[in-house]
Amino acid sequence: MASAAPHPAPPSRGEREQSSDRRNFWLLAFFAILILSVGIGLRDPWPSDEPRYTLAAKQMVESGDWLFPHRGVELYADKPPMLMWLEAASFEVVRSWRVAFILPSILAALGTLWCIYDLGQRLWNPRVGRYAALGALMCIQFVFQAKRAQIDPLVVFFITAANWGLLRHLLCGPDWRLYWFGCFCAGLGVITKGVGFLAVLMLLPYVWAVLRRWDGIAAIDNGKWWRWLLGLVFLLLAIDLWLIPMLLAARAHASDPVYAAYVHNILFKQTAHRYANAWHHIHGPFFYLPLMVYNWLPLSLTYPGTLPRWWQALKAKDARILLPLGWIVLVFLFFSASGGKRDVYILPIVPMLALITAPYLDEMLAKRWLRWLGAIFLLLIGSCMLGLGIYALATHPAFATKLAYDRGFEGPADSLWWMCIVIGAAQWLALAIFRLRRVHCAVAGGMFALWMVWGLWGYPLLNDSSSSVGLMDRVAAHVGPHDDIGLVDWKEQNMLMLDRHATDFGFSTPTSQQFMLGVQWQAAAPATRWLFVQEPAMGQCVDRSKAIDVGHANRRDWWLFKADAVIPNCIPKNSDEAPEPEDAAS
Structure with missing residues (x-):
C-alpha cells in the first residue's frame, strides 16, 4: 500500500515576514504611482515654468538641435538642458506632449x-x-x-x-x-x-x-x-x-x-x-x-x-x-x-x-499628541476648504470674480467651489472613518482624496485658462488656415499652444523693438500676416477699433490685428520693460 505523500512544511516565520514585506512594498508602490500619476494626460503645461521647458523640448524635437535649447529664435541659457532632453526623449517614446511633459x-x-x-x-x-x-x-x-x-x-x-x-x-x-x-x-x-x-x-x-x-x-x-x-x-x-x-x-x-x-x-x-x-x-x-x-x-x-x-x-x-x-x-x-x-x-x-x-x-x-496633531490637521484643511466653498457659493464674493478674471477662467465658477467642498468633506470623512486611533490612515486617505480630486477634477476644469489653450484656440478661430502669426511681447505658453508655426522677434528683446520688427514683417504680406500682442506692447500705435480683443488670460490682455490697424511711423515708447526674471509667475 502506497504511503501518503508528506504534507509540505508550513512557511517559517521568516518566510511569512518576507512575503508580507513584498506584498506591502507593492501596495506602497501602487499607492505612490496612483497619487503621482493621477490626472496625467488631462492637462497641458501651465505657467510659469512648465511651458518654458516644454517649448524648448518641442523645438529640440522639431529642429534636431538638442545641445542648445531655444525659446523661439533665442537661445535659452537660464537652465541646463537635462529636463528638456528628458521631455523630448519622452515625447519620442509616447508621441504625446500632454503625457511627455x-x-x-x-x-x-x-x-x-x-x-x-x-x-x-x-x-x-x-x-x-x-x-x-x-x-x-x-x-x-x-x-x-x-x-x-x-x-x-x-x-x-x-x-x-x-x-x-x-x-x-x-x-x-x-x-x-x-x-x-x-x-x-x-x-x-x-x-x-x-x-x-x-x-x-x-x-x-x-x-x-x-x-x-x-x-x-x-x-x-x-x-x-x-x-x-x-x-x-x-x-x-x-x-x-x-x-x-x-x-x-x-x-x-x-x-x-x-x-x-x-x-x-x-x-x-x-x-x-x-x-x-x-x-x-x-x-x-x-x-x-x-x-x-x-x-x-x-x-x-x-x-x-x-x-x-x-x-x-x-x-x-x-x-x-x-x-x-x-x-x-x-x-x-x-x-x-x-x-x-x-x-x-x-x-x-x-x-x-x-x-x-x-x-x-x-x-x-502610539502617542496621543501626534494623533491629535493629525486630527487637527485634517479638521483644519477640511474646515477651510468647506468654509471657502460654501461661502463662495452662497455669496459670490468679489475676490472670486476677480480671481476668475485674472486667470481668464471662463468655465462654471461654481465647479471650483464644489471642488473645494468635496476636498474638505473628504478630509472630515477620512477622520470619521478611521478616528483618532488610526489617524495616520485618515491622513493618508485625506491626502489621497486631495490629489485624486485635484488631478481628475481640477486639471480638466482649469486647463483651458491656465495653459492658454483656450486663448490660442480663439486666436486660431480668427485667422485663416494658411495665415501666419507673429508674436510680440509673448509668453511661452502662447507659442506652445498655437496650432501652427509662429514667427517671433525675440523674447528678452525690448518690446518696442519686437513691435517694430513685427510691423515690418507684417508689412511684407499684409493680407495673410497677423500680430498677436500683449496690450502694453501696442501703446498708442494700434487702432483698437480695427484690432480684435482675444481676451484676458494669465493676468494679461491680448490682441490680434492686421496691418491696417497699425498707426504708421508710431513707436510704442511706453512698452520697454525689463524681461521678467526666471521662475517668476506668469
Missing part, C-alpha cells in the same frame, strides 16, 4: 521614493523603509512639485540617488562602485540645476563620525586614498557629458556672439553669480524656517517627537542619524546664506528628512 517628474519622484525606501530597509528594516517613502509621499510640497513639469523633482531625484549611493557605501559598505555611482549622480544633478554637487556634502559629517568613532560607520579601508578621489572623476565625468560637447559646439560658432553669451550666462551668471548676488526672490536669513513647517505638512507634524529623539541618537553616536541630519543642516545653511530664496530650493531635504523620521514613527504614532 510630465513623465520625467513622475518617474523622478518614484525613483526618489525607492531610494529612501531602500535606505530605510537596509539601515533599519523594511517597515522603516515603507515609513520613509510614505513620509515623503505625504509631504504636500513633495507631491505638488512631483506633479509639476519643473526642474526641481528631477534635481531632487539626482541628489537623493547620490545620497543613496554615498550612504550605501558609508554606512552599509564598503561599496566603492556605489560611492562612485553616487558621485556620478551628483554630477547629473549639476547639469540639471547646478546644485547637484550638494550631495557630496554628506562626506563632511562622515569625516566627523570617523574621527569621533561613531557607531554604524562601515569599516572602509582608507589606505587606498585614490579611490576617494575617483569620486571627483565620476562627478566631473557626468558634467562633461554635457559640458564638453556644448563648449565644442559653441566654439564652432565662434563668429556668432550669441553662443559666447550663452556659455557665459549658463556657466557663470546662472550659478556662482546668481548665488552670491541674487537679483530676485530676495528674502531674509530665516525665510525657510516657517516653510519647513507648513510646506512640509503633514510630515512636519512629527517635529516635536523627532527633535528630541534625534538628539538622543546623536548622544548615542548613531551615524545613521548623524549623516543625513548633518547633511540636512549643511544644505539648509547653504541656501540660507544666499539672498535669493525660493521655497523649492530646499526641497531636496525632504527625502532625507523622511528617512530619519521613519525609525521613530511607530513609537510616535
Whole structure:
C-alpha cells in the first residue's frame, strides 16, 4: 500500500515576514504611482515654468538641435538642458506632449521614493523603509512639485540617488562602485540645476563620525586614498557629458556672439553669480524656517517627537542619524546664506528628512499628541476648504470674480467651489472613518482624496485658462488656415499652444523693438500676416477699433490685428520693460 505523500512544511516565520514585506512594498508602490500619476494626460503645461521647458523640448524635437535649447529664435541659457532632453526623449517614446511633459517628474519622484525606501530597509528594516517613502509621499510640497513639469523633482531625484549611493557605501559598505555611482549622480544633478554637487556634502559629517568613532560607520579601508578621489572623476565625468560637447559646439560658432553669451550666462551668471548676488526672490536669513513647517505638512507634524529623539541618537553616536541630519543642516545653511530664496530650493531635504523620521514613527504614532496633531490637521484643511466653498457659493464674493478674471477662467465658477467642498468633506470623512486611533490612515486617505480630486477634477476644469489653450484656440478661430502669426511681447505658453508655426522677434528683446520688427514683417504680406500682442506692447500705435480683443488670460490682455490697424511711423515708447526674471509667475 502506497504511503501518503508528506504534507509540505508550513512557511517559517521568516518566510511569512518576507512575503508580507513584498506584498506591502507593492501596495506602497501602487499607492505612490496612483497619487503621482493621477490626472496625467488631462492637462497641458501651465505657467510659469512648465511651458518654458516644454517649448524648448518641442523645438529640440522639431529642429534636431538638442545641445542648445531655444525659446523661439533665442537661445535659452537660464537652465541646463537635462529636463528638456528628458521631455523630448519622452515625447519620442509616447508621441504625446500632454503625457511627455510630465513623465520625467513622475518617474523622478518614484525613483526618489525607492531610494529612501531602500535606505530605510537596509539601515533599519523594511517597515522603516515603507515609513520613509510614505513620509515623503505625504509631504504636500513633495507631491505638488512631483506633479509639476519643473526642474526641481528631477534635481531632487539626482541628489537623493547620490545620497543613496554615498550612504550605501558609508554606512552599509564598503561599496566603492556605489560611492562612485553616487558621485556620478551628483554630477547629473549639476547639469540639471547646478546644485547637484550638494550631495557630496554628506562626506563632511562622515569625516566627523570617523574621527569621533561613531557607531554604524562601515569599516572602509582608507589606505587606498585614490579611490576617494575617483569620486571627483565620476562627478566631473557626468558634467562633461554635457559640458564638453556644448563648449565644442559653441566654439564652432565662434563668429556668432550669441553662443559666447550663452556659455557665459549658463556657466557663470546662472550659478556662482546668481548665488552670491541674487537679483530676485530676495528674502531674509530665516525665510525657510516657517516653510519647513507648513510646506512640509503633514510630515512636519512629527517635529516635536523627532527633535528630541534625534538628539538622543546623536548622544548615542548613531551615524545613521548623524549623516543625513548633518547633511540636512549643511544644505539648509547653504541656501540660507544666499539672498535669493525660493521655497523649492530646499526641497531636496525632504527625502532625507523622511528617512530619519521613519525609525521613530511607530513609537510616535502610539502617542496621543501626534494623533491629535493629525486630527487637527485634517479638521483644519477640511474646515477651510468647506468654509471657502460654501461661502463662495452662497455669496459670490468679489475676490472670486476677480480671481476668475485674472486667470481668464471662463468655465462654471461654481465647479471650483464644489471642488473645494468635496476636498474638505473628504478630509472630515477620512477622520470619521478611521478616528483618532488610526489617524495616520485618515491622513493618508485625506491626502489621497486631495490629489485624486485635484488631478481628475481640477486639471480638466482649469486647463483651458491656465495653459492658454483656450486663448490660442480663439486666436486660431480668427485667422485663416494658411495665415501666419507673429508674436510680440509673448509668453511661452502662447507659442506652445498655437496650432501652427509662429514667427517671433525675440523674447528678452525690448518690446518696442519686437513691435517694430513685427510691423515690418507684417508689412511684407499684409493680407495673410497677423500680430498677436500683449496690450502694453501696442501703446498708442494700434487702432483698437480695427484690432480684435482675444481676451484676458494669465493676468494679461491680448490682441490680434492686421496691418491696417497699425498707426504708421508710431513707436510704442511706453512698452520697454525689463524681461521678467526666471521662475517668476506668469
